[in-house]
Amino acid sequence: MIFNRHAVWAIYKFELARFRRTVWTSLITPVITTTLYFIVFGSAIGSRMQEVGTVPYGAFIVPGLMLLTMLTESISNASFGIYMPKWSGTIYELLSAPISAFETVLAYVGAAATKSVILGIVILATANLFVDIDIVHPLWMLLFMVLLAVTFCLFGFIIGIWAKSFEQLQIIPLLVVMPLTFLGGAFYSIDMLPAAWRTATLFNPIVYLMSGFRWSFFGKGDVSVELSLMAMFGFLTLCLAIVWWIFRTGYRLKS
Amino acid sequence: MSVLSISGLSKTYAGGFTALKSVDLEIRKGEIFALLGPNGAGKTTLISIVCGIVTPTAGTVIADGHHIQRDYRAARMKIGLVPQELHTDAFETVWATVNLSRGMFGRAPDPALIERILKDLSLWEKRNSKILELSGGMKRRVMIAKALSHEPEILFLDEPTAGVDVELRRDMWNLVRGLRERGVTIILTTHYIEEAEEMADRVGVINKGELILVEDKAALMKKLGRKTLTLNLTEPLAALPPELGEWSLKLKADGNEIEYEFDANAERTGVPSLLRRMSDIGLGFKDLNTEQSSLEDIFVGLVTERQEARS
Numbered sequence: 071m072i073f074n075r076h077a078v079w080a081i082y083k084f085e086l087a088r089f090r091r092t093v094w095t096s097l098i099t100p101v102i103t104t105t106l107y108f109i110v111f112g113s114a115i116g117s118r119m120q121e122v123g124t125v126p127y128g129a130f131i132v133p134g135l136m137l138l139t140m141l142t143e144s145i146s147n148a149s150f151g152i153y154m155p156k157w158s159g160t161i162y163e164l165l166s167a168p169i170s171a172f173e174t175v176l177a178y179v180g181a182a183a184t185k186s187v188i189l190g191i192v193i194l195a196t197a198n199l200f201v202d203i204d205i206v207h208p209l210w211m212l213l214f215m216v217l218l219a220v221t222f223c224l225f226g227f228i229i230g231i232w233a234k235s236f237e238q239l240q241i242i243p244l245l246v247v248m249p250l251t252f253l254g255g256a257f258y259s260i261d262m263l264p265a266a267w268r269t270a271t272l273f274n275p276i277v278y279l280m281s282g283f284r285w286s287f288f289g290k291g292d293v294s295v296e297l298s299l300m301a302m303f304g305f306l307t308l309c310l311a312i313v314w315w316i317f318r319t320g321y322r323l324k325s
Numbered sequence: 326m327s328v329l330s331i332s333g334l335s336k337t338y339a340g341g342f343t344a345l346k347s348v349d350l351e352i353r354k355g356e357i358f359a360l361l362g363p364n365g366a367g368k369t370t371l372i373s374i375v376c377g378i379v380t381p382t383a384g385t386v387i388a389d390g391h392h393i394q395r396d397y398r399a400a401r402m403k404i405g406l407v408p409q410e411l412h413t414d415a416f417e418t419v420w421a422t423v424n425l426s427r428g429m430f431g432r433a434p435d436p437a438l439i440e441r442i443l444k445d446l447s448l449w450e451k452r453n454s455k456i457l458e459l460s461g462g463m464k465r466r467v468m469i470a471k472a473l474s475h476e477p478e479i480l481f482l483d484e485p486t487a488g489v490d491v492e493l494r495r496d497m498w499n500l501v502r503g504l505r506e507r508g509v510t511i512i513l514t515t516h517y518i519e520e521a522e523e524m525a526d527r528v529g530v531i532n533k534g535e536l537i538l539v540e541d542k543a544a545l546m547k548k549l550g551r552k553t554l555t556l557n558l559t560e561p562l563a564a565l566p567p568e569l570g571e572w573s574l575k576l577k578a579d580g581n582e583i584e585y586e587f588d589a590n591a592e593r594t595g596v597p598s599l600l601r602r603m604s605d606i607g608l609g610f611k612d613l614n615t616e617q618s619s620l621e622d623i624f625v626g627l628v629t630e631r632q633e634a635r636s
Contacts, residue, residue: 074398077430077431084417087421158414162376163406163429165378166377168398168401168402168430169431324380
């Protein structure tokens with residue numbers, strides 16, 4: 071057997087079944103959150119905001135909202151997916167099954183990334199109810215969505231293996247990713263910041279992801295799209311390298 | 326014909342604890358092999374290495390002709406494991422979790438087979454129940470169903486009847502016999518002598534990471550069948566009377582007790598004739614009791630024998 075497709079498909083289906091069981095809370099939560107953001111940022115604050123470039127503020131924040139939810143959900147879903155078998159002890163079955171590291175990652179990260187992309191589309195559809203959105207590069211937008219979902223699901227997978235408790239599972243998404251996303255231009259252009267802050271913000275990797283994603287919507291971003299793609303592939307490569315090391319050494323998986 | 330070949334298998338954990346010391350073991354195709362040993366002897370480590378959960382420090386394992394590391398896919402597809410602990414997906418249904426197991430081991434979905442396994446294990450009525458709703462015994466059955474779902478040829482049962490009631494234990498014994506009839510090789514670890522006695526063809530004893538012996542059950546049962554009769558005498562003796570010379574007796578407790586070790590499985594134990602002879606020579610006793618060696622005693626005895634044989 072070169073590729074254990076039955077295993078990949080079985081894990082993928084099993085993980086997605088969890089999403090289906092909680093489909094209403096999984097989908098209604100982002101819909102409500104998006105609606106609240108539009109009430110606050112779109113109507114209450116947005117009406118006093120100028121256009122950002124040539125883009126109305128309501129439309130401007132759509133990529134930011136999608137990115138914010140997709141990053142947190144990607145990390146949360148992927149980390150939970152691999153942490154649960156560790157926590158319940160059923161990881162023994164994964165370790166004793168004829169499944170390679172690549173297949174394991176493909177199944178878990180694939181399932182988590184699928185959920186994230188679905189959520190991203192739901193948010194986009196909800197936002198479309200409030201503002202008109204013309205996507206300049208729709209294929210690039212889809213590519214960015216998939217890349218972002220896969221990359222941050224890999225990051226979540228790493229956190230799930232590293233974590234020894236539910237508390238640790240939450241630390242990085244809450245204390246690192248969420249603040250960096252808010253400060254990474256999710257709701258503003260970094261051009262709106264004072265020069266010193268703008269320079270400081272360029273050290274935030276989320277800025278590059280945000281900028282590239284926004285470029286796919288409006289045709290322009292805070293940094294060049296090439297730089298955004300380099301940052302995204304750089305982070306993806308780093309995550310892949312760490313996952314490869316985890317399976318090679320059995321870090322927190324095997325004795 | 327050997328279906329599992331273990332040679333020079335050693336494991337030293339990162340903390341420095343050596344759990345296995347160069348274990349060699351051949352498991353015959355189609356047999357039930359009972360691996361006995363006290364807690365911490367290395368039974369679970371041995372099983373975990375064969376199943377791929379723990380990485381060995383040294384040694385090789387060949388499962389049905391496949392190296393467990395170099396040819397891990399083919400090797401693992403042959404092996405099923407029922408671990409000691411009840412590790413389950415609490416929020417999933419029995420049906421979902423057993424089908425997941427089959428898929429993970431590279432097998433195409435086969436609802437008819439899963440139905441048969443669940444029926445054999447009296448789980449069919451519970452197939453749509455979440456595992457957290459099941460009793461401990463039912464969860465144990467789910468673990469077995471998961472292990473059988475990919476039709477393994479070698480099945481490891483790690484303490485399968487620990488903490489289960491008598492009825493379930495009997496059911497499991499019947500299940501194991503049924504699997505053996507279908508040609509499955511079974512390796513089980515247990516603390517229960519009667520379990521090994523009831524089911525095993527051969528028995529291995531492991532202690533402190535060393536495989537002390539591997540014997541046919543009949544030979545080991547003979548050792549396990551030793552009992553000790555203690556007679557509390559009415560009057561103490563200075564020495565054993567010559568009339569009792571044909572029994573190998575020991576005088577103990579300052580001459581107040583006579584101890585006689587005998588084979589409980591033998592046709593003639595020598596106990597009735599000893600009591601008659603004592604009565605004939607007027608040697609009275611006020612109390613008696615018999616004791617069978619515990620498993621721990623037997624382990625200690627075997628270890629001592631081993632050490633003496635070495636020296």
